[in-house]
Amino acid sequence: MLGDLVEDVVVWVDGPLRHGTDSPARVFRRRGGSAANVAGFAAGRCPARFLGCVGDDPVGDAVVAELAGHGVDVRVQRRGRTGSVVVLIDPDGERTMLPDRGAATLLERVPDAWLAGLTHLHVPAYSFDGDPVGRTAVDALARVRRAGGTTSVDASSTGMLERYGRERFLALLAGLAPTFVFANRSESEFLGLLAGGLPGPERAGLPATTVVTKAGAEPTTVDAPGKALRTVPVPPVSEVRDLTGAGDAFAAGFLAGFLETGDLSGAAALGHRTAARVLASPGASFAGG
Numbered sequence: 620m621l622g623d624l625v626e627d628v629v630v631w632v633d634g635p636l637r638h639g640t641d642s643p644a645r646v647f648r649r650r651g652g653s654a655a656n657v658a659g660f661a662a663g664r665c666p667a668r669f670l671g672c673v674g675d676d677p678v679g680d681a682v683v684a685e686l687a688g689h690g691v692d693v694r695v696q697r698r699g700r701t702g703s704v705v706v707l708i709d710p711d712g713e714r715t716m717l718p719d720r721g722a723a724t725l726l727e728r729v730p731d732a733w734l735a736g737l738t739h740l741h742v743p744a745y746s747f748d749g750d751p752v753g754r755t756a757v758d759a760l761a762r763v764r765r766a767g768g769t770t771s772v773d774a775s776s777t778g779m780l781e782r783y784g785r786e787r788f789l790a791l792l793a794g795l796a797p798t799f800v801f802a803n804r805s806e807s808e809f810l811g812l813l814a815g816g817l818p819g820p821e822r823a824g825l826p827a828t829t830v831v832t833k834a835g836a837e838p839t840t841v842d843a844p845g846k847a848l849r850t851v852p853v854p855p856v857s858e859v860r861d862l863t864g865a866g867d868a869f870a871a872g873f874l875a876g877f878l879e880t881g882d883l884s885g886a887a888a889l890g891h892r893t894a895a896r897v898l899a900s901p902g903a904s905f906a907g908g
Contacts, residue, residue: 620655624686671695673722683695704719738769742759
């Protein structure tokens with residue numbers, strides 16, 4: 620996984636925010652970053668490596684050590700200041716994020732040794748937003764593909780996609796031709812991957828890409844080239860307090876399942892089970908862990 624490794628400051632707000640005065644809340648500090656989250660969640664099922672950049676500072680030391688503690692092979696460059704994200708969680712579990720990515724945007728071309736042995740490289744779209752990390756991500760994906768590996772891109776957020784530009788992002792995806800694109804329904808609709816309510820990667824210029832569209836508690840759709848559209852139900856979840864990291868956990872479970880078995884429906888089901896484990900705990904963490 621290539622991308623951000625930051626500190627998340629997760630704020631569980633008890634009721635509506637009150638402008639200009641106090642609002643009761645609980646505050647948690649967690650290791651964050653979409654790519655780092657995927658690596659951490661995947662490491663329990665398959666070997667996982669993280670590639671990124673953090674500051675040469677105590678926060679950088681802490682998030683590297685935390686991620687490595689999950690069994691991830693962590694490779695980082697050191698420059699600038701480690702990034703942080705304030706994540707406001709409303710009582711329904713929905714997130715409002717205030718990112719300051721810091722050193723995460725400063726990742727420069729990764730050494731060949733960092734890519735050696737990789738069979739799959741996953742990159743969240745956040746990593747294309749800014750340079751030099753954007754150029755580094757494109758270069759690394761191309762190198763893994765040339766070496767015979769598979770790749771995936773997560774659409775990350777509609778806010779990021781709007782800043783980047785829809786047509787520009789679609790052109791980027793067409794050039795990268797990733798094996799998988801992960802998106803939620805809002806992101807898929809923005810990118811035109813949904814037409815008439817059904818995924819349509821060919822219409823978006825992605826004829827060789829499997830598009831996986833999540834829709835909260837509604838079934839996930841898996842649209843693979845040359846195959847019938849698959850819909851995979853989402854099992855009921857007893858408690859939803861914090862959606863942070865749920866999409867990353869789904870991607871981790873899906874990729875681990877696919878790389879192990881090649882079964883798309885089974886991979887999506889494993890993604891759902893992995894995502895369900897994060898919904899009751901603060902930030903991108905499993906309940907009790």
